Amino acid sequence: MIETLKQSDRSTGAKRDVVAGGIVVAAILLFVGTGSTVMQAVVNTMIGIGGGPDRALAAAMVLNVALILFGWRRYEDLNREIRERTEAEQRARYLADTDPLTGFLNRRSLLATGQQQIAKAIADKRHVALFLLDLDHFKTVNDIHGHAAGDRVLQVAAERMSAILPPNATKARLGGDEFVAMLAFEPSARATIDALAAELVAALETSVTHDAQQIRIGASLGIALADDASVTMETMVRQADIAMYNCKDEGRNRFCWFEPGMEMAVQVRNQIETGIREGMPRGEFVPHFEPQVDIASGRLVGFEMLMRWESLEYGMIPPERFIPVAEESGLIGELSLQVIRHAMEIAKSWDPSILLAVNISPQQLKDPWFSQKLTKLLVEVGFPASQLEVEITESSLFENLPLVRSIVTSLKNQGVSLSLDDFGTGYSSLSHLRALPFDRIKIDRSFVAAMRGSPDAQAIVVAIVRLGESLAMPITAEGVEDEATAIELTRLGCAKGQGWYFGRAASAADTERLLADRGLLRTSMLPPTSPDTGSDTGGAEPLRKTA
Template sequence: MRAETIVPKEWDRSEGAKRDIVAGGIVIAAILLFVGTGSNVMQSVVRALAGAGGGTDRVLAATLILNIALILFGWRRYDDLNREIRERTLAEKRARFLADTDPLTGYLNRRALLAAGPSLVAAAAAERRHVALLLLDLDHFKRVNDIHGHVAGDHVLQVAAERITAILPPNATKARLGGDEFVAMIAFEPAARHQIDALAAALVAALEEPVEYEGQRIRIGSSLGIALATGQNVTMEMLVRQADIAMYHGKEKGRHRHIWFEPGMEMAMQARNQIETGIRNGMPRGEFVPHFEPQVDIASGRLVGFEMLMRWDSPEHGMIPPERFIPIAEESGLIGELSLRVIRAAMEIAKGWDPSIVLAVNISPQQLKDPWFSQKLTKLLAETGFPAGQLEVEITESSLFENLALVRSIVTSLKNQGVSLALDDFGTGYSSLSHLRALPFDRIKIDKSFVAAMRGSADAQAIVVAIVRLGESLGMPITAEGVEDSATATELTRLGCAKGQGWHYGRAMSAVDTAEMLAERGLLRTPLKARNAPDGESAPLRKSA
């Protein structure tokens, strides 16, 4: 026998109202009947008790009892209705609270903020006051979820909300827009803008303090944008957008700060968005191409390799340097795909080089957060047929503090494939001897800022000497970046530096120019005229702009 699903009938408010009217009518009728018959029945009862009558009329007695029953029924129904109204009111309040409130922090959610904001702005305008909308974004919050898990991320958000509440005035309107973005709206006197600055600075400082979680100290930080409402001719959407633009402008200036929105920032944001769109559209079209900066043996002047540098060959704007688009690619999460595409193109090109020439590629810190990065790079080596022994991966030392265990796993895997590893920009980050011992680096690269300053600065020269000696003691050859003249090259030779790169040895060149240089020195596997452009996703060989 097939069971039938019984679907509860939805509550019909009109039908319920009809029943309430009927119940009320029954109660009123019962009361009238009680008044009409009760007096007669009671008189009969009194006479019967006094022996002056023959007892009560049975019909009248039954009518009285029925009236009493109806009155009790009506009273119970009245009590039920009151209880139902109370429960329904509480449920509606609860539903409204849940609809307007972020469950994690207890703040308003985005919908409730957009609904409540206009009345706050209008009330402030009526009193000739201004309203500041502060939009606060936690820096590197995604890293917290990736490394420590989402439970730890929720804990960080709750602690952040508690710190924000402790600093803001009680009358501030607080909201969580979603993710790691918080908003506060504060009305203030036009002459008291400095008070908003002080509050914003206090918020940024409070969120720089580490968060304790299960014995770990999780470090975050924040960037804060402020939009100003001076009257009623502003929408909440506009205020949030302006604060968001100011916040991102602060991130570009180094994070951990607050900044007020200015009209020129919107144009800068539009330009940034255009670059991001250009990156997305340009990747499949092969607009991002590798250029190659020579690396030489300082003592002999012999060419030993090239560092791959990325360039954007834009049809609209020409050759765009990496400092214009790399930071945006990192912020937007595009750097991983972009880097692997250009590395693939470089490997296809470098297959034609002499086996003695090394291809060095710089890896973004964002890529070292990807636990599958070593597998992706190994796959590129297999698909292109490029020898792992000719590849050197350069890792900036600032990457080591992101997640040392994950970085160790990645570099160990690459090392097992035969790839060489170099610690890039040494001296500018936070690496220590323990990191050099824990990770299997083959080479140390001195940051070009020290090399460029060593001739005019005794301190810079002392740092270079110390790094060279450190490399000698650890058995790691040293590469110096930023060698721009023969005097610097001579001094580095005297100090015992192994490799150098910089304008003194040649600037970064296109694939065609690089091939011509190698052909002149007899360092191409095949003649230049016989070489074809790389296929697949790799870009064609192009002359330098």
């Protein structure tokens, strides 16, 4: 309808222009015919010959002059209108094809022109590489520094790409923090494409300055190849996207080419994400509990909650399969709190001396409301804050230290204990240990497992134990798998340990039986028919690895 009206307006304007043009042409012809007669009569009058020009002819000439002036003015108006319309169409075409923030092509324009570029390159016996580049942790930039900072990061990323890519490369922003670059190359020059990709990743690793703040960014870059005319733009973008996500799975801040096996991995990942979304309301995610003991006496002092997925469709799925997917998809926060609630409900029946330790994902520490959510959970369940220990990996401290400090301080004020997990694998400094109110340090299992055969690993363990002593922070060792390791850790002064030597992670039912055997269940929670469990032992019997 709108297009019909526009065509009608153009048709009416064209008719007016034709009429105006006809009037002007007629006026010029009449002027030629009347002008000479009138002007001759005027001249004769001036030299005393004749009685002056005919009034009717003089009026006609004046009218002709007015019509000619009108025509000239209309001609100028038409020229100006054509120029303005042409400029408006060019602006509209630019806005329709271009991302206004970066000046790159947008998705629609890329898909429209990319296929032609592929066809031309293949006809010239050349290949086409498509880079799909995604900025790492860009959502965190917006959340922490604001959208103005996010826009600045995108503009800087576009500027750095333009400075590195050759002038003939096609550059586009697909949306959000995803960029695409296309360039044709000789089949023998694939190493050049690798060098360009590596240079792009390195350039985007450099921090961006905004409002006197240094914003750290990085990039994951996937590359797809078109080596025959049958490859479509949609296929190339999808393949590059798959390769890019493979880079993220391998640690981010790198590039890789698409390989056919990656597509299967994406399908598996999508199945896992769908399974998580469907399994959460069905209660398929349950807590298991790994014992923590006092190494010197073998006394049970707590449990670390470990998440397990008892899928109705796929069976038991280990956490290393689904937790990375939950983190990438943004489901980890809701999933973690759901399982922590379940664990608290179970741990309410434990003796108050038994701590419940829960791991917190780095993604959850980006949520400014996390401490309030966990505090609300404690109140709703009725679980004592003093019986809860929150474990935070040291790599989480570098995402946004002020926010992490606010969260851990709030939890500490509620009476929750705090443990720095996986110590030695990240980049913690003494200033962080002093600035944040941690109660305990956990040595990563990789050092504990290697300490018997590696003097370097043993030296690291000794250094961490001594560091804990100097800061008055007890040490927990993970991955204790044999008696010799337990004895050595005791000699070094390590307070707590966990690992297969003391017992594997067990279900809630098995954990309850273990606690009942040691008299470590609240009396009010015991069933009426429970036999005497020998509570006078105080749970002092050491836990040992079973055959």
